[in-house]
Amino acid sequence: MAIYSLWIFDRHSNCIYSREWDNKSKSSLVNVNNAKDTAKLLFGTIFSMKNISQNLSKQNKLKSFSTLRFKCHFKETGSGLKFCLLTDPELEDMQFLLDEIYTSCYVNHVVKNALSPVDFRAGQVIGSEPFTSDIDRLVVTLPSFST
Amino acid sequence: MSKSLKTLSDDLWKNRVEKVNSELFTLTYGSLVAQLCRDLNYNYAEVNAHLEKMGYNIGLRLVEEFFAQTNLGRCQTFRETAEVVAKVGFRMFLNVVPQVVGVDEKQFSLVLDENPLAEFVELPDDGKAFKELWYSNVLVGVLKGALEMVQLEVNAFFVSDVLRGDDTTELKVKLVQVLKDEIPVGED
Amino acid sequence: MSSSRLLVSGVGYDPAVGPQSTGPQVQQLATSTSSLKRQFSASGGAHSSIFDKNLHRAKHDISLSSLCYLFGEIVSWCDSKSRGVQQLESRLNNLGYSIGIKYLELTSLRENFASGNISSSSKSHATKREVRILEILQFINSSVWKGLFGKMADKLEKSQDLANQYMITDNLPLISKYISVPKEFQHLNCAAFVAGIVEGILDSAYFQANVSAHSFPEPGLPLKTVFVINFDDKVIKRESMRFER
The missing domain is CATH 3.30.1380.20 (Trafficking protein particle complex subunit 3)
Known part of the structure; x- marks a missing residue:
C-alpha cells in the first residue's frame, strides 16, 4: 500500500476531509480522524514548512517533504485550500494526482453541487459519497497504489 | 504579461470549458430578476441586495473552478488582479472581455461592451427602475465573493449601465483591505 | 404618464436648440408608455433601443x-x-x-x-x-x-x-x-x-x-x-x- 491517506484543509485551518487507505481494515476510513491530533499536527507541520520556505526564498512553494516512513505531497490553491497526500517515501512526484483530485473531484462534487457548502464551518466535512468514490477511483487505479 | 493571459484564456475557452448557448442563461437570469422584483414588491434596493448576495455565493464557488482550470497562483499586485479578472475570469465564464480602466493599486473599473446577462432586456417602465435597479448586480456579488477567497476585501458597485440609458456599463472595484491568512489556534 | 405630456415637453430633436445632454427630459421619456420613443433621445442617438438589435445574431456561447x-x-x-x-x-x-x-x-x-x-x-x-x-x-x-x-x-x-x-x-x-x-x-x-x-x-x-x-x-x-x-x-x-x- 504505497498511498496511505489524503487530507484536505480549508482556508480556516479546519480539516474538511480525510481518507485513509488501509488494506487490513474493512471499515470505511473517511472523515474519521478529522478532529484528532494527527490532523492538527499535520496542518501545523505544513504551516511551518510553508513559512520556512517563504522565509528562505521568496516565490517559494512547498511541494513535498519526506521522513523515514512517509512522504507528504502538498498542494495549495489560490483560494487557500490545502491538499496533503501521505505516501511511501519512495514514491515519485504526485502533484498530478492532487491536481486531478482538485479539478475533477472537488470542483465537480463540492463546488458545482449547490447542496454542498463551500465555506465550511468548524466541524463540517465533505460528506458527498460521489466525491469519495471518485477519489477512490483515481487513487486505486494508479500503478503505485498496491505495491 | 497581457499576451500570455490572452493566450491562456483563449486556450482555456477552446479546450477546457464546456460551452452552452447563452440564451438559456440570459432567459434564466431574466426570469430570476423578474421573480425577485415581484417577491420583494418592486423594492429595488432590496432586489439589488439580494442579487448581490446570490452573486457572492456564486463567487465563492466560481473561484475554485477558476484556480482548478487555470492553475494560476495569487496575484502579486492589485493591478495584476484587475488584468486577470478581466482577461481570464470574465472570458472563462461569460465569454466576454471587459476593458480595464482607471487602474491603480487601490481600484479599477471594468467596462463591459457586451453583457450576456442583459441581452434584449428592458427595465420596467415604472419610473423607479431606471434610477434604482442595477440589473446585473449579481456580478458585483461574484467579484466580492471571488476576491474574498484570495484574501482581498473589496467594495464593488455599478457606476453606470446601458439599461439605464447610460453610455456604458461600468463596474468599479475598490480595495478595502488585504485580509490576513488564518492561522491555527495556538500558533503565533 | 399620458402621451400629452410628451407633446408638452417637446420630445425630439429641435434644430433650434441642438443636441442636449441626457437630463430630466429623458427621465420623462422613461415614464412614457412606449419605449420606442427612446429612439428619439435628445442626446443624439447614442441609445439604440433593443428593437433595433438583430434577433438572428451569431450564436454566443457561455460556460x-x-x-x-x-x-x-x-x-x-x-x-x-x-x-x-x-x-x-x-x-x-x-x-x-x-x-x-x-x-x-x-x-x-x-x-x-x-x-x-x-x-x-x-x-x-x-x-x-x-x-x-x-x-x-x-x-x-x-x-x-x-x-x-x-x-x-x-x-x-x-x-x-x-x-x-x-x-x-x-x-x-x-x-x-x-x-x-x-x-x-x-x-x-x-x-x-x-x-x-x-x-x-x-x-x-x-x-x-x-x-x-x-x-x-x-x-x-x-x-x-x-x-x-x-x-x-x-x-x-x-x-x-x-x-x-
Missing part, C-alpha cells in the same frame, strides 16, 4: 459552469422560500414557465428565418402554427431542446394507459449534470425548471397541459429524466374533433 452556478443559487433561493418539495418544485416550474412563453415566439421566428420563409419582398410563407399534438411535441423535442441545450431530446412517447399523456425523455439533462442527488429531496429540482419551460411553451401554443418531471435512473444513465405531459381534456377533445373522422 456551462456559469449556468450551473446561477441555477444552483436559484435552487437554493427557491428552497429558502419554500416549505417542502412541492412548493420548491412549483417555484422552479413558475420560473421556467415565463421562459417557455417567450421561447416559443423566439424559436418559431428563428425557424422561419432559417428556412428562408421571411423575405423582405411580398408575402412571407410563415411556417404554419402547430395544431396537432404530435407536431408541437416534435417541435419541442427537436427545435426547442436543440436551441436551449444544444441537442435533441432522446425519446418521445405516448402513454399506453392514458389518452392525454405523453412523455419526453432526456438521458442527460444539461442543468442537472452537476447537482448531486440530495438525500432529503428526490432529484427533481432542476428538471422541474425544464418542465416549466415545456409547460410555458405548450400553454402559449394553446395546448394547455401540465408538465412534471420524474427521474428514472438506469445503469449507465443515472440522470435520465422523463417529462410527463398531461394535456387538458379539452385539448384532447379538440384534437379528436378536428383530426379523427
